[in-house]
Amino acid sequence: xxxxxxxxxxxxxxxxxxxxxxxxxxxxxxxxxxxxxxxxxxxxxxxxxxxxxxxxxxxxxxxxxxxxxxxxxxxxxxxxxxxxxxxxxxxxx
Numbered sequence: 159x160x161x162x163x164x165x166x167x168x169x170x171x172x173x174x175x176x177x178x179x180x181x182x183x184x185x186x187x188x189x190x191x192x193x194x195x196x197x198x199x200x201x202x203x204x205x206x207x208x209x210x211x212x213x214x215x216x217x218x219x220x221x222x223x224x225x226x227x228x229x230x231x232x233x234x235x236x237x238x239x240x241x242x243x244x245x246x247x248x249x250x251x
Contacts, residue, residue: 224231233239
C-alpha cells in the first residue's frame with residue numbers, strides 16, 4: 159500500500175486537455191467567400207502581350223539592322239528594305 163502511494167505522489171499531475179474548437183465549428187454561420195477579382199481582364203492581357211511582342215520584335219530588328227549590320231535603324235521598317243531582302247533570297251538580283 160505504501161508503494162502505491164509513493165508512485166502516485168511522485169508522478170506529476172497532467173491537467174486534462176480541453177477540446178479544441180475547429181474552424182468549421184466557430185464559423186458555421188459565416189460561409190467562406192472567394193472573390194475573383196482581376197485587375198486586367200484576360201482579353202486585355204492577350205492584347206498587351208501581343209503588342210509587347212511586336213514592339214520587342216521591331217526593337218530587335220532595329221538593333222540588328224542598325225548596330226550589327228551598320229545600316230540605318232529606321233530603314234528596317236521600310237517596305238523597300240524587305241523587298242530587297244526577298245529579291246536577294248529569291249535570286250532576282
